[in-house]
Amino acid sequence: MYEARQEIYPREAKGxxxxxxxxxxxxxxxxxxxxxxxxxxxxQAVLFDLTTRKFYLFGLVLWPQDFIxxxxxxxxxxxxxxxxxxxxxxxxxxFACPQTVYTEIFLWIERQIEGPRSARxxxxxxGPSLRKFSKRTAKHLAWGLVALWTGxxxxxxxxxxxxxxxxxxxxxxxxxxxxWVLFYALATYGNAGxxxxxxxxxxxxxxxxxxxxxxxxxxxxxxxxxxxxxxGKVAKDAGKSVNGGSCIDCTMCxxxxxxxxxxxxxxxxxxxxxxxCVDACNSVMDKVEQPRGLIRYSTDRAMTDGMSAQDIRxxxxxxRVLIYCAGLLLVVVAVGTSLALRTPLKMDVxxxxxxxxxxxxxxxxxxxxxxxIMNTSEQSHRYCIAAHGMPGLALATANxxxxxxxxxxxxxxRLRAPHGAGETGSNKITIQLTAVDDxxxxxxxxxxxxxxx
Amino acid sequence: xxxxxxxxWNLYIVVLTVLGVLGCAVLLYSQSKYKxxxxxxxxxxxxxxxxxxxxxxxxxxxxxxxxxxxLTIVFGIAYLFLYPGLGYAGKLGWNSAKEYKAxxxxxxxxxxxxxxxxxxxxxxxxxxxxxxHAIGERLFLTYCAQCHGSDARGNKGFPxxxxxxxxxxxxxxxxxxxxxxGRHGVMPPMGAALGSDKDIxxxxxxxxxxxxxxxxxxxxxxxxxxxxxxxxxxxxxGGVGNQAxxxxxxxxxxxxxxxxAETIMETIRKGRDNTMxxxxxxxxxxxxxxxxxxxxxxxxxxx
Numbered sequence: 001m002y003e004a005r006q007e008i009y010p011r012e013a014k015g016x017x018x019x020x021x022x023x024x025x026x027x028x029x030x031x032x033x034x035x036x037x038x039x040x041x042x043x044q045a046v047l048f049d050l051t052t053r054k055f056y057l058f059g060l061v062l063w064p065q066d067f068i069x070x071x072x073x074x075x076x077x078x079x080x081x082x083x084x085x086x087x088x089x090x091x092x093x094x095f096a097c098p099q100t101v102y103t104e105i106f107l108w109i110e111r112q113i114e115g116p117r118s119a120r121x122x123x124x125x126x127g128p129s130l131r132k133f134s135k136r137t138a139k140h141l142a143w144g145l146v147a148l149w150t151g152x153x154x155x156x157x158x159x160x161x162x163x164x165x166x167x168x169x170x171x172x173x174x175x176x177x178x179x180w181v182l183f184y185a186l187a188t189y190g191n192a193g194x195x196x197x198x199x200x201x202x203x204x205x206x207x208x209x210x211x212x213x214x215x216x217x218x219x220x221x222x223x224x225x226x227x228x229x230x231x232g233k234v235a236k237d238a239g240k241s242v243n244g245g246s247c248i249d250c251t252m253c254x255x256x257x258x259x260x261x262x263x264x265x266x267x268x269x270x271x272x273x274x275x276x277c278v279d280a281c282n283s284v285m286d287k288v289e290q291p292r293g294l295i296r297y298s299t300d301r302a303m304t305d306g307m308s309a310q311d312i313r314x315x316x317x318x319x320r321v322l323i324y325c326a327g328l329l330l331v332v333v334a335v336g337t338s339l340a341l342r343t344p345l346k347m348d349v350x351x352x353x354x355x356x357x358x359x360x361x362x363x364x365x366x367x368x369x370x371x372x373i374m375n376t377s378e379q380s381h382r383y384c385i386a387a388h389g390m391p392g393l394a395l396a397t398a399n400x401x402x403x404x405x406x407x408x409x410x411x412x413x414r415l416r417a418p419h420g421a422g423e424t425g426s427n428k429i430t431i432q433l434t435a436v437d438d439x440x441x442x443x444x445x446x447x448x449x450x451x452x453x
Numbered sequence: 454x455x456x457x458x459x460x461x462w463n464l465y466i467v468v469l470t471v472l473g474v475l476g477c478a479v480l481l482y483s484q485s486k487y488k489x490x491x492x493x494x495x496x497x498x499x500x501x502x503x504x505x506x507x508x509x510x511x512x513x514x515x516x517x518x519x520x521x522x523x524l525t526i527v528f529g530i531a532y533l534f535l536y537p538g539l540g541y542a543g544k545l546g547w548n549s550a551k552e553y554k555a556x557x558x559x560x561x562x563x564x565x566x567x568x569x570x571x572x573x574x575x576x577x578x579x580x581x582x583x584x585x586h587a588i589g590e591r592l593f594l595t596y597c598a599q600c601h602g603s604d605a606r607g608n609k610g611f612p613x614x615x616x617x618x619x620x621x622x623x624x625x626x627x628x629x630x631x632x633x634x635g636r637h638g639v640m641p642p643m644g645a646a647l648g649s650d651k652d653i654x655x656x657x658x659x660x661x662x663x664x665x666x667x668x669x670x671x672x673x674x675x676x677x678x679x680x681x682x683x684x685x686x687x688x689x690x691g692g693v694g695n696q697a698x699x700x701x702x703x704x705x706x707x708x709x710x711x712x713x714a715e716t717i718m719e720t721i722r723k724g725r726d727n728t729m730x731x732x733x734x735x736x737x738x739x740x741x742x743x744x745x746x747x748x749x750x751x752x753x754x755x756x
Contacts, residue, residue: 002485002513002514002515002516002518002519003513003514003515003516004516005515005516005517198515198517202514202515202518352598352602352603352604353599354598354599354600354601354602354608354611355602355608355609358606358608366606368602368603368604368606369603370594370598370603397604410591410594410603412590412594412598412603412604413604414604414606
């Protein structure tokens, strides 16, 4: 129950959508390869420091306690994907997915070394020769270099890339750095160089559930069968095929397809919406002096009902899309507000469990707490500790503590309440921490003060 | 080797694992022999039809995926061979206890020199060092606070470490000795030796009077004085205690279990048995050194 893979040699497509894809390649890769090299506050601007469990994102420092933001980020990504897919189909796959982007880069290298589609196919058919060997070696070397650089950059997000860069001259990486540089490089090389459309067809889960976001008004790459059929060889009176349809059966759309499908068979799960066939068909239509758009971005409804571009645009604003928009907006606003209001200071109050409350001179009652204080900002701060909630409640230990930037410390404190200040048993109190130099920097935690019988 | 009282469940798991691996291999092999007819265009269906026209295509999987399945079996066998999965130690001899020890050794080699530096210093000098103080505080909060409290002021039965009252001496070296080897303080039940309940009550009030407590009844105290001779062997003539044997000073206002007549009577009747565990073997001397300096500094002005 298996079959050997059929090699695909995609022809280069040129046109509006190909240019758009290259723009996406440039934007995403400039960001990916460039970000780790930026400096902010004297440190790497974007650094996920796993050893000290701190994520630096420009001015923002995220701690493990801020994990919720990762969840929020994933929710935003999901909503965005739903929204974009509902409106415009698999544009993520066709233009921004790393698999597509790296395949595009690797294909470009392949073209530079082995030549266009026909030359590549001929080279593949050829028996072993010095020419074939040298071309293949050059290609794999170039792929390998790009892959290694990609792996190196990847690790640069987790360990300071400038140190890593210095290490790379002497190959003095640590064991885990070696592993991830090579692993990520191998993954890039394998996925973009060898697996290509196999990832989209057999491995990518998104291909499997995209259809749940599709409806009849979703933009898809589609072949206008009404106009194209019956297809046939191009006739003398340029324009129509011998059989009368616009499709001249030149198979250009099949040759450029990176997943090797024939779009004229209708919407298929293998179609990643890259629109290479649109570009290819348009250039052919130009040549045979026919209007463009035999293969185009359109919707299922538009195809069957014959809608104009304007109607398609009007149908884009449907309940499903509006709900996705609302959900997205809600999460973005919530996350933005939460990030803006975040205080870079955290405190946990841990009551000593060994003793409930103890009586000291004059009948006053003391309770012991441990304050786990995290200064999550990058500056050193002096904090004032205060307690409220019972008359006369005060600290019996030092009420100030200084923490260096990003320091975490457990501070034992003793609270004292005068005789008769509270009920026997537990009393609700509040412990407050305020930065002396910045009163806005304040957190308070509720705790329990126990008055023994 | 086995965590179970007999070897049956161990064997049960081994058999299940081996059968599982073999089963996967056989299934995979038999399926790979099953050829799909050459086709142009859509492949056939499995013959299943749902909801009138929904059919399942009989699409063959890619060959490389087949190889991946075989590879996972090879990986699984190699893994079971190298690691303890089939009830024997595995070729690599790995186990989690070894890994834990290796991590401990790594941490020791990283922080060891720091503790070693302090170990070379006098305890009072260590106590004056701010970094050592911070380390000592963290050690205290981790290992000592459960009994003595985060603020080291103790609990009933657990001594307050911030005052000048010491059962076994408050000199830096005595504290270190206590943490290293632990202490075992025993007050034997003295009820029988003292006599009646009345006698016990009288002695308790005499004990209270030693520290000038207002709760002491002067008349009972006078009667109790003669009986106190039984206690002198340990607590001394004036009840001032003996640090050499860990007998508490009864002439101050510090009480380990409470200073009421009832509590003292209970102590006399039933005795007390108190243990401070030894931390020497667990923490190692260098850490105890820093910790001792911190504890000493709690009751002594160092800076």
